[in-house]
Amino acid sequence: MSLTRMFKIFRKDLALGPRSPIFMWAIILPFALTFILQVAFGSLFSAKPRLAIVDQGASEITASIKQMDGIELTLLDSADEMRAGVEANDFDAGLVLSSGFDAAVKSGDKPLLDLYIGGESLASNRIILSVTTLDLVRQVEDSAPPVDVRVENFGNEGLPISVRLVPVIMMYALFIAGAFVPASSLVEEKENGTLSALLVSPVKASEVLLAKGLLGTTLAFVMAFMTLFLNDALGGQPFLLVVVVLAAAAFSSVLGVAIGAASRDSASMFTLVKGSGIFLFAPVAFYLFPEWPQWIAKLFPTYWTIDPIWQVAVLGKGFDAVWLDLLVALAIALALIPLIRLLSIRMQRKLVAE
Amino acid sequence: MTDAAIKVEDITYSYGDLQAVKGISFEVQPGEILGFLGPNGAGKSTTIKMLTGQIAPKSGLAQILGKDITLDDPDIQARIGVCFEEKNLYLSMSGKENLDFYASLYGIKDAGSVEILRRVGLADRAKDRVKTYSKGMRQRMMISRAFINSPDVLFLDEPTDGLDPVTSASIRNTIKEEAGRGAAVLLTTHDMFEADELSNRVAFLNDGVIVALDTPENLKLKYGKRSVKIRLRDGAGVREETVALDAPESGELIKAAVGSGEVLTIHTEEATLEDIFIKMTGRGLAG
Ligand SMILES: Nc1ncnc2c1ncn2[C@@H]1O[C@H](COP(=O)(O)OP(=O)(O)OP(=O)(O)O)[C@@H](O)[C@H]1O
Ligand SMILES: [Mg+2]
Numbered sequence: 145m146s147l148t149r150m151f152k153i154f155r156k157d158l159a160l161g162p163r164s165p166i167f168m169w170a171i172i173l174p175f176a177l178t179f180i181l182q183v184a185f186g187s188l189f190s191a192k193p194r195l196a197i198v199d200q201g202a203s204e205i206t207a208s209i210k211q212m213d214g215i216e217l218t219l220l221d222s223a224d225e226m227r228a229g230v231e232a233n234d235f236d237a238g239l240v241l242s243s244g245f246d247a248a249v250k251s252g253d254k255p256l257l258d259l260y261i262g263g264e265s266l267a268s269n270r271i272i273l274s275v276t277t278l279d280l281v282r283q284v285e286d287s288a289p290p291v292d293v294r295v296e297n298f299g300n301e302g303l304p305i306s307v308r309l310v311p312v313i314m315m316y317a318l319f320i321a322g323a324f325v326p327a328s329s330l331v332e333e334k335e336n337g338t339l340s341a342l343l344v345s346p347v348k349a350s351e352v353l354l355a356k357g358l359l360g361t362t363l364a365f366v367m368a369f370m371t372l373f374l375n376d377a378l379g380g381q382p383f384l385l386v387v388v389v390l391a392a393a394a395f396s397s398v399l400g401v402a403i404g405a406a407s408r409d410s411a412s413m414f415t416l417v418k419g420s421g422i423f424l425f426a427p428v429a430f431y432l433f434p435e436w437p438q439w440i441a442k443l444f445p446t447y448w449t450i451d452p453i454w455q456v457a458v459l460g461k462g463f464d465a466v467w468l469d470l471l472v473a474l475a476i477a478l479a480l481i482p483l484i485r486l487l488s489i490r491m492q493r494k495l496v497a498e
Numbered sequence: 499m500t501d502a503a504i505k506v507e508d509i510t511y512s513y514g515d516l517q518a519v520k521g522i523s524f525e526v527q528p529g530e531i532l533g534f535l536g537p538n539g540a541g542k543s544t545t546i547k548m549l550t551g552q553i554a555p556k557s558g559l560a561q562i563l564g565k566d567i568t569l570d571d572p573d574i575q576a577r578i579g580v581c582f583e584e585k586n587l588y589l590s591m592s593g594k595e596n597l598d599f600y601a602s603l604y605g606i607k608d609a610g611s612v613e614i615l616r617r618v619g620l621a622d623r624a625k626d627r628v629k630t631y632s633k634g635m636r637q638r639m640m641i642s643r644a645f646i647n648s649p650d651v652l653f654l655d656e657p658t659d660g661l662d663p664v665t666s667a668s669i670r671n672t673i674k675e676e677a678g679r680g681a682a683v684l685l686t687t688h689d690m691f692e693a694d695e696l697s698n699r700v701a702f703l704n705d706g707v708i709v710a711l712d713t714p715e716n717l718k719l720k721y722g723k724r725s726v727k728i729r730l731r732d733g734a735g736v737r738e739e740t741v742a743l744d745a746p747e748s749g750e751l752i753k754a755a756v757g758s759g760e761v762l763t764i765h766t767e768e769a770t771l772e773d774i775f776i777k778m779t780g781r782g783l784a785g
Contacts, residue, residue, distance in 0.1 A: 146572075152602045156588075163590045337586030341643075344550045344580045345603045346572035496553045 149347050153355035157329055158362070166328050170321040170363055174371040177313045182375075185305045192216040193269035196226045196235040201243035205280045215276065227260060236265035237273040249284045257281065303458075310375050310458055311428040311450050314392075317371045318449075319424060322364030322396030323403060324417065326356035330404030331413045340495055349488045353401050360397030365390055372457050379457040384466070388456050391470055392449035398477045398484070399424070399445075405487035408494060427451075448473040501564055503528045503651050503682030504549065509558030511544050518544045520706035521558065526682040528650065531673070533697030534686040535771070537779050540703040542686040543583050546653045549684070550580050562651055576604055579649030579681075581640050581657050587628045593639055594624040597646055604647040611646075617672050618642045619665060634661050641669060645676065652676055654685045658692060670696055690771040700771065704779045718769040721777055725767045726752065731760040740767070 161167040194216045199206045209217050218235065220226045226238040238260045248255040259277060261270050330352070333339040342352055368389045372378050379385050403420070407413035427447035430436050431454065441447045452466035452473075459465075502525035511519040519541040526532045534542045547553045549560055551567045560567050565574050588596050594611045601609030615621045618638040623631065628639060641657050654673065658666040666689075673696060677683050687693050693700050694714050702710040710717060724743040729736055741751045743766075755761060 148605075149603055152599070156591075156599050160588070160590060336589070337582065337584055338588060340552060341580070341582065341586045341600075342603070344552065344575060344578070345600065346575045347603055348570070348572070493553075496547055 145348060145350055146346075150351040150355045150358070153342070153347070153352060154358045157355065157359045161363075164329075166320075167325055167363070170317075170325050170367060173320050174313060174317040174367050174374065177316055178371065178374040181309050181313060182306060185309060193237070193265075193272045194218070194235045195273055196220050196229055196238035198223050198226050198238070198240045200241060201245060203241040203246050204284050205241060205246075205277070208280050208283070209276070212276070215273070230260045230262045233262050233264040235262060236269040237261045239277065246284055249281060250286070305432075306375075307377070307458060308431045308434070310372070310377050311431040311454055313371050313375065314368060314453060315425055315428045315446065315450060317367040318364050318392055318396045318446075319421075321367040322360045322393050323400030323424075325363055326360035326397055326400040327404035327407065327413055327417075328410070329359060330356050330401070331407050331410055334491075334495065335409055343492065343495070349492055353405065353484065353488060356404060357394075357397045357401045360400045361390075361393045364393035364396055368393055368453070372453075377457045379460050381456060381460075381462065384456050384463055385453075388449075388452035388466060388470070391473055392453055395446075395449045395473050395477055398480050402480055402484050402487060405484055405491050445473075445476050448476065502526060502561075503530075503563055504532075504684060505559070505561040505564075506545075506549070507559040509545075509548060509555040509560050511541075511548055511553065511556055513544075518706055519548070519555075522703070522706070522708045523558075524701055524708065524711060526651075526684055528682050529677055529680050530698045531677050531683040531685060531696050533693040533700040534684060534703060535688075535690070535693055535700055535775060536686075536703035540779075541706040542703055543655055545703070546580075546583075546655050546684065546686065550578065550653055551575065576647065577650045579644035579647060579652045581644040581652075581654040583655040583659075583686075585636050585640055587636060587639055587643070589629040590627060592625050592627050593620055593631070593642075596628060596639065597643060600643055601646050606647065609646060614642045614645055617645070619668065634665060637661055638665070638669070641672070645672075648679070648681075650681055652681050652683045652685075654683065656686055656688065658687065658689065666692070690775060694771050702775065702778045709778045710774070714771060717771070717774050721769065721774045723767070723769055723773065727765045727767050728752070728755045729762040729764075730755060730758065731762060736762065 192214055195209065196218045197206050197209070198220050206217075206219070209215055218229075220229070220238075223240045226235070226240065229235045230238045240258055242255070245255055245257070257277070259274065261273075330339075333342070333352070339352065343349060372385075372389075399420075403413060403416055407416055423444060424446050427441040427444045427450055430438055430441040441451075448469050452469045455461040455465045455469075504524075504526040506525070507523050508521045509519060509523075510517065510521050518539075522541075522545065524532065534545070536542055544553075548555045549562065549567060551570055562574050563577060565571055567574060588599070591599070593615055597611035597614060598609055601611065612621055612624050615624050618641055620631075620635060620638055620642065623635065628636060631639065637657075637660050641654070644652060644654065644657075652673075657673065658669050661669060670692060673683060673685070685693075685696065697714060699711065699713050700717065701708050710721070712720070725740050726743065728739045728741065730739065731737075739751075739755060741748055741755075756764075
């Protein structure tokens with residue numbers, strides 16, 4: 145076993161990466177998926193109501209809205225500009241606060257407040273903006289609301305869909321870069337006969353498999369981080385994040401090497417990937433559907449590396465929350481090593497003969 | 499006597515129920531070229547696959563440089579070169595990148611890849627991807643890769659397959675150079691002229707068995723027919739007579755032909771390896 149030779153093969157594969165469609169796909173996929181899913185779900189589920197204000201004095205209302213997280217506020221200079229923006233659906237609503245507005249409200253006059261609502265705005269956003277505005281006017285007036293409102297949370301409380309999608313994108317990034325790239329690289333060497341050429345040189349099969357694993361781990365590590373970065377989910381503990389992402393990348397490349405060693409050609413590799421895909425991807429469905437019984441997710445091997453990333457990157461948890469998961473993942477990976485060794489012996493026999 | 503570089507004793511190999519190699523024995527000395535001849539499916543490539551460690555013999559002994567090759571020993575593998583029957587190059591890498599990569603696996607720092615490519619006439623295409631090479635160019639790449647580590651033992655499975663005559667001749671020269679520096683060469687070919695020109699000895703393999711193994715000269719003496727072919731004017735046409743040289747009546751027959759005054763040409767007919775091949779295997783050259 146020579147690490148130098150292993151590294152030479154790794155370097156060759158890395159240099160060949162840009163010439164390989166699957167390698168390039170692995171790089172583009174997290175960007176494309178993040179973009180598509182966040183456009184599809186992000187704007188549908190979590191876009192904040194957009195309000196434009198033309199504040200001619202220095203109204204308390206403007207100051208209060210600025211404090212609110214849930215409303216995207218834009219301050220404009222002219223009423224015409226605001227009306228044009230609302231008409232173009234750049235804002236859901238707009239209002240003009242004249243210079244004496246606060247004073248007039250406080251003195252008991254009932255000044256006119258024009259609220260412009262965009263015709264294309266979502267009903268929910270209109271309601272939020274109207275109610276909020278009225279509520280703030282009442283605060284300026286300093287009067288108590290005429291009724292008491294009891295707030296009761298109804299339906300699913302939880303993280304927005306854009307956050308719950310992160311494990312899905314992450315799993316794709318890890319699987320394509322970490323498992324599919326090394327598996328197909330190995331299968332390609334079998335199909336082209338270059339693996340036979342490597343094996344009659346001093347190179348050993350274990351060195352080839354390790355090189356492919358390193359290729360998958362490296363690529364998956366980079367792409368997983370890229371996914372977290374794109375989805376604004378880097379958590380607060382950089383070192384722990386590196387550990388959990390590295391563990392997940394290495395874990396998927398162990399699966400990739402096993403798939404590659406077990407497949408005689410690309411056709412059988414695709415069959416194997418299709419067959420095992422559902423098994424590998426199942427855990428991420430449980431993040432999308434929090435009402436499902438969560439313990440079921442733990443029956444799938446990839447849960448044990450996806451969950452630590454979820455805990456650290458999304459929920460901001462610490463080492464306490466993930467060490468057990470990581471230990472289970474390590475145990476699964478170690479259990480796979482003898483299997484890969486068997487597959488490797490079988491692979492060398494099958495290269496030539498029946 | 500030097501130790502044999504390749505030593506094979508009674509090895510066999512079966513693919514499932516099909517016994518492809520049925521117990522063959524031979525040796526190749528350093529600096530010697532052994533030509534392996536035989537019809538398609540005779541077991542030539544299977545023998546090379548056993549000797550290069552790609553498959554393990556079902557029985558028998560196969561030693562390369564004094565060590566058992568089936569043990570998959572990197573020290574031995576570092577000293578052999580293999581030109582495969584099927585081309586297996588990295589198509590998306592250039593010729594030079596291919597050679598540099600393989601050289602690095604042998605721990606060779608400065609491989610002189612371009613110089614090696616020059617020997618096979620590919621220096622000016624060194625930077626182009628192998629994808630863009632013609633069939634013959636790829637074959638030349640295969641040969642140059644086998645030379646990359648200056649091996650002590652060379653296995654060449656149909657190295658000049660698909661090469662034009664001029665290139666073939668130049669490749670034959672490089673193979674002789676390799677043997678000249680001391681490499682033991684085991685070569686298969688379907689080109690009898692090539693086998694005759696290159697080989698110190700040839701082995702005829704038929705149906706998994708070596709049916710003859712000797713120098714080309716000895717084989718020709720032993721199995722060849724020595725004869726003269728005489729073309730005679732015969733009325734308006736031409737008649738051909740073949741007269742064996744070693745028969746008791748040969749002298750009389752030739753004298754009579756020459757005496758007739760009708761002789762157009764007389765040629766001595768040398769036995770060729772092809773004649774022997776047909777005699778040994780009961781069929782003509784396939785492939
Ligand atoms: N991978 C394989 N699986 C099954 N049978 C095989 C395999 N490779 C070769 N054989 C069989 O083994 C026998 C010997 O084949 P081999 O390739 O050694 O012949 P060869 O002498 O190299 O022929 P050629 O001149 O066509 O290259 C043939 O009968 C062939 O059908
Ligand atoms: Mg052959």
